[in-house]
Amino acid sequence: MTLTVYNTLTRKKEPFTTIEEGKVKMYCCGITVYDYCHLGHARTCIIWDVVRRYLQWHGYNVTYIQNFTDIDDKILNRARKEKTTMEAVSERFIEAYFEDMERLGVQKADAYPRATHTLNGIQRLVSELEAKGYAYASNGDVYYNVHQFKPYGKLSGRKLEDLQAGASGRVNLEDSEASKKKDPADFAVWKSAKPGEPAWDSPWGKGRPGWHIECSAMVRERLGETIDIHVGGSDLIFPHHENEIAQSEAATGQPLARYWLHNGMVKVGGEKMSKSLGNFTTIRELLEKIDPMAVRLFILQAHYRKPVDFTDEALAAATNGWQTLSEGLLFGFQHGTTLGFKGDMLELLPKFVKRFNNAVDDDFNFAGGLAVLFEIAKELRKEGNLLVHQGNTETNSEILEKQWYTLRTLASVLGLEADRNQLQSEPSDGLNDTAIETLIEQRKEARKNKNFAESDRIRDELKEQGIILVDQPGGLTSWHRG
Structure with missing residues (x-):
């Protein structure tokens, strides 16, 4: 294209x-x-x-x-x-x-x-x-x-x-x-x-x-x-x-x-940003609360010509999304030695590159390009979870290394880079994204069955781990680390 x-x-x-x-x-x-x-x-x-x-x-x-x-x-x-x-x-x-x-x-x-x-x-x-x-x-x-x-x-x-x-x-x-x-x-x-x-x-x-x-x-x-x-x-x-x-x-x-x-222009909570309305936010004020990469992700998820609305819920969702991408981007640094990654110059996987280019070639549709990144990141996260809990992966290590290399390359085109220091800074007993989402699914099932005591217990358990849940219309629940 x-x-x-x-x-x-x-x-x-x-x-x-x-x-x-x-x-x-x-x-x-x-x-x-x-x-x-x-x-x-x-x-x-x-x-x-x-x-x-x-x-x-x-x-x-x-x-x-x-x-x-x-x-x-x-x-x-x-x-x-x-x-x-x-x-x-x-x-x-x-x-x-x-x-x-x-x-x-x-x-x-x-x-x-x-x-x-x-x-x-x-x-x-x-x-x-x-x-x-x-x-x-x-x-x-x-x-x-x-x-x-x-x-x-x-x-x-x-x-x-x-x-x-x-x-x-x-x-x-x-x-x-x-x-x-x-x-x-x-x-x-x-x-x-x-x-x-x-x-x-x-x-x-x-x-x-x-x-x-x-x-x-x-x-x-x-x-x-x-x-x-x-x-x-x-x-x-x-x-x-x-x-x-x-x-x-x-x-x-x-x-x-x-x-x-x-x-397009920026709104805050549905209103035009202005000092008189008290919703004027500087970049440095925002970055006191939100990871800079989550801000980039939030901005790229909307088409550049359309207005974009900064809301707490939208930024929480972007933070959640960045956690997913970040796990994928750090996959090789975390598991590469175990999987025997060689670290040589690798070929990019053509099917992902083609879909990424086809999306973004249409008037810089970065949201379409991000969809490809999320697909790779979720696959890597699943494989990483299998490796941690079962000691093996479903996909061979050569393909996984190419997937990881492709993800990092395409993410860098969008200026998205994960901080390797996260691997040292995260507590070993903390919940990873997969565990968090498993608990959220369990809570969703409990609510569906009107077992609200169990639903509240899971929310409280997550809160103790610093995980804040945000229930959204349509039964969706986003989360971010508090």
Whole structure:
């Protein structure tokens, strides 16, 4: 099966082909560094990390660029509040970003350009737009004239005549600023200096770049005029990515990107995540309670374009699922000596690889790929249980080693890796996953027979072992280690 991707620009799935054979140029709109990363950032960064890994698995040489927006009203506001500088706030949260991403297993991009490091390229791009009649100066500001770019709205599907005043993204325009524009939908590509704010010299006077122009300049400087894939959260489709297209394509006359991919938004308990609702959770707060690999698993179990809802039950189920995968991934380290594993370079089992590829080739359906991993992991867990309790396995060791090698290889494509230290840290008298699930089945049977005393006894026994049960609709029971 050929890799197909859903292109936001064309609103359909398309076969994936690259500008240059065997190479992928990929740009991700990164974070504005004024606070710790939250669940939305976790999803975005994990999804595009795995897309990059999967393209590399397919043999592509991927150049992956992710920017930092290090000048923004939110950064300046935090700097004022903390009586520090914009640079100090940015550096602090860039460092925190790398700490969080390392814990989540997100590989580093090939480069992390910053807006403040790209000022020459930004000013050059603004000058080109002005010279071509797509931008105009107005009392120290420079605005993009959206009516000059006829395809404006092609990414988001919005019609120019329907756009409301002030559609310039993050800046709430005051009346004095709005009066500088030829049309309410025009947006700033250069903003004149305000008292007490950082500013740089420019042909239009001291000022700083608008948000949208930053990414256009960074893409061009790092990857060229046309790239293969431009990605980001679906909240960036309009106005940010729409404006990027308008700026870049007006300047170069070339498409900015062949494929536009967007991940869905994150909800918490069914509601949009926000500080005002009190459901705002940072990555580091989440990782105090949940294994980073369980977070990766949770995110990959939903299709990347769909919304995802962080709930306690869903995270508990992901933790349960990760226990299963982790047992499979650790199988050879735990039983390899007993089974006589040779540890040589092994062949991957084609039937699993083919099913994995067929699933994920359909617009990065990672959930379908995970189903293959779970199938292998459960088989290995069963064989491990037989080995522990009966002293032998049903499958010969050569096949088991290939299954284990295949599981580890495919899991690494998704960035899922088990910690071998678990083998030393788990108490010898603790319950393994198989024993836990056996007890859960016994409890289920007891409840079915209305033997609630026995049901409660099993729950209490598990609780004493640190196992928390979560009864779900439809008679299902998930569990996690407390």
